[in-house]
Amino acid sequence: MTTPQKKLISRTASLEQPMLDEHRVLKLEGARNCMAALQLALDAHSNDIRERVMKRKAEHAKALNEEKENQNRIKEEMDMLKKKEIEIVKDIQREAQEREEMNGQIQQYQRQIRSLSTTRGGLIAEIEEYRERIAKQKAVVESEQKTLDVQASKNAPELAFCEQMLGLKLRSDKPDFIVLTFSQIDDRQPDRRFSIELDLRDTDYKVASCDPPPHNLDALIRELNSSRGFYTFIKRLRAAFRGVVVEEKRA
Template identity: 30%
Template sequence: MTAVTATHPAVAGFNLSIILASPQPSIPLHPKPLLHSLAAFQAAVDAYVHKGKQEIGRRKEAQGLRLNEDADRKREMEEAIEREKRREIELIEVLEKERLEAKEMESSLQLLKKQLASLTEQASALDGEANDLRMRINRLRKDKSRDISLLQDRAQSMSPQLALYEGALGFSVTGVKDDILLFKFMHLEESAPTRLFSFVLDLSQQDYIVTMSEPPLGAMPRLVDELNNTRQFWTFIKGVRAAFLTELEETWI
């Protein structure tokens, strides 16, 4: 606001100290200078108001720009927060999926461990069975070797008697293949001395097995069981011949 001094047009030509020193101080007012002073004052006030309005407008514009910038920054921050929220949700979904997959893998691993333990137990049991089987096979081989050795020894010692039996009784033994023997009997039937009675004996297993008998012999299963229990081989041969004779006699009756 414009300050009024002693040289202002409104008081031009007045000496304030002289006026105050007079007995009756007075200030002569002249309308024209006063109007000029008022006009100048009004102009100064208008200029101040105009300048203030310009400053207010400038500040308002600057404030608007700041508000727009703040709004843009706020919007960018809100968009960034929203993006982070979506990323957080996606990350949570990924973590949950991984947690479920890890849980499934853990369950699968536990199942595999149980299966492995079961297989290990089964393998141990199979190893035990294999060891038992190997021991049985070794015993079987020893038994067969002993039986074969015994048969060879008896065959050598009984070769003269065997030749006599083969001629008189029509008895013979033939090897069909490894551990398979064919036993033949003749001279059992007076009316048909050349009629052949035979059976095939399998020596390949621990127990003896008769795989064929001609003619079929009903007493054969019992005789084979006795052979496997007693291991009396020649007793078995005699029993088979006697059983063939018995069935022939029952047929004649």
């Protein structure tokens, strides 16, 4: 190789070296820009992924809370339903017991009705018997009343004589009772009162009170109820009162 050729080659090499360095710088700068763009893209993608993860995490947490609330609500509803079920069971048991007691009462009432139906005939017969007795008693009372009326008409003049001559007075302080009061029996005290109250509510005479009571008063009443002789009873009662005075004088 000649000297001029060597110089030409050397000159050409010296010119190409700066061009190569500039090309490398440009290429390196481009690579850096690409790396920066890639880094930005990666950062954006990472941020997007992070935001999605956070969003999904928040949604998942919200869903878990809602699910928990739903479970709590369902549990409360189930507890309430269980309580209602227990109350319903108790109501059913109580109604069953009440129904059983009611059936027992109904059966008891039915037995009582059958018993009453069985004795109804006997009761009707007894009622009829009592009616017959009452009718007979009424007839006896009416007959006795007629007898008393007849006797009263006969005794009226005699009673008037007794009131005037024997100091006898009759009065009635209440219905169906008569009081006989005697005076002029005790010669020591002519105005002294001897009285007896007779109960006329029944067929037979009864003594309601007597002052003073003679010792034979019961016998006098029995004789009066047997004979119905009222005037005779008055005379014998007066004699009995005189006997009381005699006994008092002897005492």
